[in-house]
Every structure is written in structure tokens, then in C-alpha cells.
Amino acid sequence: MTFRLTNTAKTYPDGTRALLSTELTVNNGEIVSLLGPSGCGKTTLLRIIAGLETPDAGSDIWFDEDNVTSLPVERRKVGMVFQSYALFPNMSVRANIGYGLKMQKLPKQEIDARVTEVLEMCQLQKFSARAISALSGGQRQRVALARAIAPRPRLLLLDEPLSALDASLREVLRDELAVLLREFNITAIFVTHDQDEAMAIADRVAVMSNGRVVQSGTPEELYRNPNSAFVAGFVGNAMLLDGKNTGNVLILEGGELKLPSEGTGQNVFVRAEDVKIDDNGPLCGQVETITFLGTHYRIGIKGITPNLLTSVFAGQSAPKVGQRVKVAIGPEALMLLPEGAV
Amino acid sequence: MVSGESEAGWAIYLDILRKPRYLNTLVLTVLVSLATTVAALAISTTAGMFLSRNRFKGRGILLSIMTLPLAFPGVVIGFLIILLGGRQGLVNQITPGHVVFAYSVVGLFLGYLYFSIPRVLLTVMAAAEKLDPELEEAARTLGASPYRVVVNVILPGLMPSLVAAGAIAFATAMGAFGTAFTLATNIDVIPMVIYTEFTLSANIAMAAALSIVLGIVTWALLLIARSLSGTTVAAGG
Numbered sequence: 001m002t003f004r005l006t007n008t009a010k011t012y013p014d015g016t017r018a019l020l021s022t023e024l025t026v027n028n029g030e031i032v033s034l035l036g037p038s039g040c041g042k043t044t045l046l047r048i049i050a051g052l053e054t055p056d057a058g059s060d061i062w063f064d065e066d067n068v069t070s071l072p073v074e075r076r077k078v079g080m081v082f083q084s085y086a087l088f089p090n091m092s093v094r095a096n097i098g099y100g101l102k103m104q105k106l107p108k109q110e111i112d113a114r115v116t117e118v119l120e121m122c123q124l125q126k127f128s129a130r131a132i133s134a135l136s137g138g139q140r141q142r143v144a145l146a147r148a149i150a151p152r153p154r155l156l157l158l159d160e161p162l163s164a165l166d167a168s169l170r171e172v173l174r175d176e177l178a179v180l181l182r183e184f185n186i187t188a189i190f191v192t193h194d195q196d197e198a199m200a201i202a203d204r205v206a207v208m209s210n211g212r213v214v215q216s217g218t219p220e221e222l223y224r225n226p227n228s229a230f231v232a233g234f235v236g237n238a239m240l241l242d243g244k245n246t247g248n249v250l251i252l253e254g255g256e257l258k259l260p261s262e263g264t265g266q267n268v269f270v271r272a273e274d275v276k277i278d279d280n281g282p283l284c285g286q287v288e289t290i291t292f293l294g295t296h297y298r299i300g301i302k303g304i305t306p307n308l309l310t311s312v313f314a315g316q317s318a319p320k321v322g323q324r325v326k327v328a329i330g331p332e333a334l335m336l337l338p339e340g341a342v
Numbered sequence: 343m344v345s346g347e348s349e350a351g352w353a354i355y356l357d358i359l360r361k362p363r364y365l366n367t368l369v370l371t372v373l374v375s376l377a378t379t380v381a382a383l384a385i386s387t388t389a390g391m392f393l394s395r396n397r398f399k400g401r402g403i404l405l406s407i408m409t410l411p412l413a414f415p416g417v418v419i420g421f422l423i424i425l426l427g428g429r430q431g432l433v434n435q436i437t438p439g440h441v442v443f444a445y446s447v448v449g450l451f452l453g454y455l456y457f458s459i460p461r462v463l464l465t466v467m468a469a470a471e472k473l474d475p476e477l478e479e480a481a482r483t484l485g486a487s488p489y490r491v492v493v494n495v496i497l498p499g500l501m502p503s504l505v506a507a508g509a510i511a512f513a514t515a516m517g518a519f520g521t522a523f524t525l526a527t528n529i530d531v532i533p534m535v536i537y538t539e540f541t542l543s544a545n546i547a548m549a550a551a552l553s554i555v556l557g558i559v560t561w562a563l564l565l566i567a568r569s570l571s572g573t574t575v576a577a578g579g
Contacts, residue, residue: 052479073482080483086476090498099494100484151484 001064001154001187002028003049008059010044018044019055020211026155026204031181031188033202034213035195037234041211042191043159049189050157051076063154074103079148081158085140087132093143094119094128100151114150121183122146137165138173145177149184156181158190162197174200195235199223207231229267229337238269238335242305250334254304255283260331267339272298274333275311277319281328285309287319301327354551364535364552371532372559374451375515381451382458382511383504390466391496409460416457416520423453423525445528453521458511465510469503505571509564516560532556 003026010019019041026032034042047053049061051073061069068076079100087096094115101111119125122142127135135143141161148156161177162170178201181188192198198205199219206216207230215222215231222235232238243252247264250257259268277299288308289300297318300308304327311327319325358364393405411419427433427444434441443449473496481491497504519533526534532552540549 050479050483052482073479074485074487076483077485078483080480082476082480084474084476086474086480088477088481088495088498090494099481099486103485103487103490147480147484 002026003155003187004062005049006060008048008061009056010048010053011056017211019048022213024206024213026187026189029185029187031201031203033198033205034189034191034208035198035205036208037193040208042208046157046159046189046191050078050080077154079151079153079156081144081148081161083160083163085144085164087140087143089132093124093130093132096132096143097147097150099147104151118146118150122180138169141165141173145180149186156186156188158188160191177201207234226335226337229269232269232335232337236271238271239309241268241270252283252304254285257282257329257334258331259336260334261336263336265339266336269335269337270329270333272310273312274329275309276328277311277313277325278328279326281326283327285325285327287321287323287325290318290321301325354547358551358555367530367532367535368555368559370529371516372563374447374454374531375512377451378454378458378515379508379512381455382462383508386459386462387466387500387504390463391470394467394470408463411456412460416518417524419453419457420521420524423449445525447529449525450522450529450531453525454515454518457518457521458514461510462507465503465507466500469500473499501571505568508567512564513560516556
């Protein structure tokens with residue numbers, strides 16, 4: 001199903017504008033992530049799509065050629081995975097998954113067959129008779145997904161589906177979720193504040209800030225060509241190189257950098273993995289912090305920009321705290337973004 | 343010196359079952375208490391869900407009016423029922439004909455009900471605040487009608503509190519004395535019979551036996567209610 005939303009906004013009775021006029025299209029079978037910090041309106045947008053919030057007048061929501069703007073949630077045929085999973089505690093795993101089918105008043109044999117099929121897809125067969133309270137966090141997440149998918153919804157919505165899990169489990173389940181969603185071959189929208197999650201699962205990411213979608217594109221596009229300082233910072237943690245921009249050259253406290261193109265009136269950003277410690281580098285600073293992260297070190301260098309400049313260092317022996325180092329940044333790694341953009 | 347023993351011995355318990363006066367009173371007490379419990383649960387659950395879900399002007403005042411009977415002893419409740427449904431009562435004065443219900447089963451039922459509503463209401467409201475709104479939303483995304491949401495999500499979520507509040511309402515009604523003392527002039531309920539056996543007839547053995555039967559019947563019915571509600575919760579799926 002192709003999902004389309006135009007001119008959709010949400011203003012609360014107290015005047016808070018949770019969502020400014022937004023356009024969003026999700027193609028058939030596409031998995032789109034709404035990524036943004038808390039309070040950016042991403043959950044509001046998801047709830048409007050589900051039908052759990054009423055958007056302002058003038059908003060339009062289309063499922064293919066079907067305008068669902070005024071359709072109540074129970075008739076929209078969407079599947080939703082909630083942040084807390086919201087599994088019915090008074091029902092078994094099997095009854096939870098079959099609930100949507102029961103509401104459709106399907107014959108009992110068909111419900112059983114469909115539930116069994118979904119249980120197998122989500123590898124939940126051996127838990128089917130269990131009570132919800134007897135499941136682990138990861139199992140609950142799979143049951144919530146199975147329950148949402150069993151009635152074959154037109155659109156699957158996921159609200160921070162991994163945030164209730166602990167960090168070690170989250171990464172495993174993230175990859176598992178990405179595989180499952182593609183196996184279901186369903187149009188899906190999922191909300192997250194975690195850029196790694198968005199990039200790992202989604203075909204396309206819509207970055208949101210202050211109630212609007214600021215940029216939408218594939219994870220690669222967003223990472224390599226952010227259109228604003230916000231996107232550059234939020235996706236891939238780009239750092240601002242704060243200095244004097246003469247147009248061709250950027251003059252920093254710790255040295256000068258040649259710009260890749262005419263950059264008058266632009267801010268210059270760089271990512272930590274492009275900041276190289278190099279004896280022939282044009283910049284000079286002093287090591288302030290060192291964090292060992294297994295595969296690499298994160299090194300904070302002072303004296304180049306007003307804030308610490310972070311460098312990812314992959315070598316075996318890191319420089320010591322207090323040591324003076326030379327730093328190089330390739331011109332192709334510099335991102336020039338207009339000043340004052342959101 | 344008056345002895346608590348009677349000539350009948352243990353057979354006095356058989357008397358309770360054999361003599362229509364005692365048995366009928368017992369049955370009536372149970373029926374009025376059951377009716378009170380069901381009505382109190384129905385009214386308080388509806389009102390409690392509404393009050394905990396909605397914020398409106400005058401909500402606080404309404405809530406305080408509904409919980410006012412907590413401060414009254416049973417005698418005052420009985421007096422209020424007489425003011426409403428007695429011979430000089432409000433209903434009799436504003437309706438044509440002779441409408442007096444204060445001294446009947448209806449009056450007793452209304453008195454018990456008024457006494458029970460605040461206790462059940464407060465319990466239900468506390469439980470309603472704790473219901474997870476995401477559960478209701480989940481049911482609705484799965485196509486559940488508002489009615490199915492109530493049956494499959496809200497009632498199972500409230501069930502432990504409803505059982506507890508229902509038990510309090512039932513046990514209170516079974517043992518209510520003050521209200522009965524004021525209203526039960528034409529009818530008998532067990533606490534009244536215990537009182538008259540004890541003070542008027544000095545039949546201490548019968549008063550004691552009736553007290554024990556009252557306790558056992560209340561306990562047994564509460565046990566049955568609890569086990570039944572336990573199975574409905576488990577079979578909710």
C-alpha cells in the first residue's frame with residue numbers, strides 16, 4: 001500500500017503546535033523511519049497516522065486511493081507496536097496474537113491457522129500457551145510484532161519498538177526486526193530517537209525537528225549530504241568547526257584548513273572519523289581525553305576549536321593525555337552548510 | 343446468673359434452618375446484600391471511570407457529594423431514607439397517592455446502596471488511574487469496538503479492585519445494623535434478629551448461633567465470588 005499524508009498538522013487546545021504542516025509519502029513495501037529528538041513531534045505524527053490523534057482541519061491522510069482522515073482507529077486496519085508493547089496481560093500469547101483476527105470475526109479454524117503461521121514466522125511456537133508475564137523483553141517485542149501483523153494490516157506502525165530493551169539485546173533485536181519487516185513485505189513507519197536504529201532498519205529516514213520534517217532520504221544521503229546543521233549533528237554527530245571563514249580558507253585556533261569550495265557565509269562541519277591524527281597535518285592541538293572503545297579510541301583534542309574536537313583513532317597505541325598532536329582533515333570530509341539553517 | 347447455653351445444644355443450628363422466620367430472614371439478608379453489591383458495582387464503576395477520565399468544572403464538588411456518606415453512621419443513612427421515602431418524606435409529598443418505601447426492602451436496599459457507593463467508587467477510581475491507556479489503544483488498533491475494549495481490556499484490568507470493593511460492599515451490607523435498625527420495622531434482616539433475640543428474648547444461644555451463621559454465610563459467598571472471578575480473569579482470552 002502507498003501511504004500519503006498532506007498538509008497534516010496538530011495543534012493542542014492549549015495552543016502547543018506539536019506538528020507543523022507536514023507532507024510524507026511512503027511507497028508500497030517501503031520501511032520509513034521518523035527520527036528525531038524527544039518532543040520533535042514524531043510520536044504525534046505516528047499517532048495521527050494510526051488514528052489515535054485527530055489532526056487539525058485541512059489535514060489529509062491517504063491509504064492508496066482511500067482517504068482515511070476521518071476514519072476511526074478501529075477501522076483503519078493499521079497494525080501498531082507500542083513502546084511498552086501493551087500486550088493483554090489477561091490473555092495467553094496465542095490469544096494476544098489472535099485478538100485482531102477475532103475482532104474481524106473470522107472462523108475459528110482460520111484464526112488458528114493464521115496465528116500458527118505468524119507464530120512460526122516470529123519463532124514463537126514454543127511460547128504460544130504462555131502467559132505474557134512469563135516472557136522476556138525480547139519475546140514480548142516479538143509477540144507485539146506478531147499481534148500487529150496477524151490481521152494483515154495495510155500499514156504497520158512501530159513506536160520506539162526497541163527502547164524498552166537493554167542495550168545488549170537491543171542491537172541483536174534491531175537486526176532481527178529489520179529482517180522480519182522485510183520478510184513480512186509490508187509498508188511500515190517506525191519512530192525512533194536512535195540514529196543507529198533508524199539507519200539499520202529503514203529504507204528511508206525522515207529526520208524531524210521542532211514539529212517538522214527537516215530532511216528525508218536514504219540513510220546514506222542523510223549521512224553524506226545533510227541539508228542542515230541539525231541533520232548533520234543528529235545523524236552521525238557532525239561537529240562544528242568554529243573559526244573565521246574567509247571564503248577559501250577556514251582559520252581555526254589551531255591552524256588553517258583549505259575549503260573544498262567557495263564557502264562564504266557557510267558553517268563547516270566534520271565527523272569524528274574524518275579527523276585524523278597525522279604528523280604532517282596542518283592543525284595543532286593537545287590531547288585532553290582518551291576513551292578506549294575496543295575497536296578504536298575516541299580522542300578529545302583541545303586547542304583547535306573552542307570546544308573539544310573528537311577524533312576516532314584506530315591505531316594500536318594511542319597518544320597520551322597532554323601530548324601535542326598534529327591533525328589532518330581531508331577537504332572532501334568538510335561539510336559546508338548554510339549558517340542559521342534549522 | 344444467665345447462662346449462654348440452651349437446652350437445645352447444637353440442635354439450635356438446626357432450628358435456624360427449620361424455622362421459617364430465621365431461614366427467610368437469612369435468605370432476605372443475602373438477597374438484599376447481593377442486590378446492593380451488584381448495583382453499587384455497576385453505578386460506581388460507571389461513575390468512577392467517568393470521573394477518572396474526565397476533567398470538568400464541578401468535578402471536585404460532584405466527587406465530594408458522592409463520597410459524603412463515608413462520614414455518616416448507618417443510623418443517619420436510615421434517617422435520610424426516611425426523609426426521602428417515609429410517610430412525611432419528599433417522594434410521598436411530591437407524588438400523588440401514597441408512596442412510602444422507606445420501611446420496605448426497597449428502602450433498605452437504597453440505604454445500603456447509598457452506604458456502599460463511596461467505598462466502591464474510591465476503589466474503582468484508584469484502579470482506573472492505573473490502567474495502561476496503551477492497552478486500550480492497542481485493542482482499538484486491532485479493530486476492537488468500544489464495547490469490546492470495555493469487556494476485554496478495562497474490566498479485566500479493574501477486576502481485582504472490583505472483587506475487593508464488591509467484597510467490602512457485600513460484607514458491609516450483610517452486617518449492617520444502624521440502617522436496618524432505623525428502617526427494618528416491617529421486615530427482618532439477620533443483624534436485627536440477633537439484636538432482638540439478645541435484648542428482648544434473652545435468647546443468647548440463638549443470638550450466638552445466628553452470629554456464627556452470618557459469619558459463615560458471608561465468608562462462603564465471598565470465597566465463591568473470589569474463585570469465580572479468578573476463573574473469569576484466566577479465561578478472558
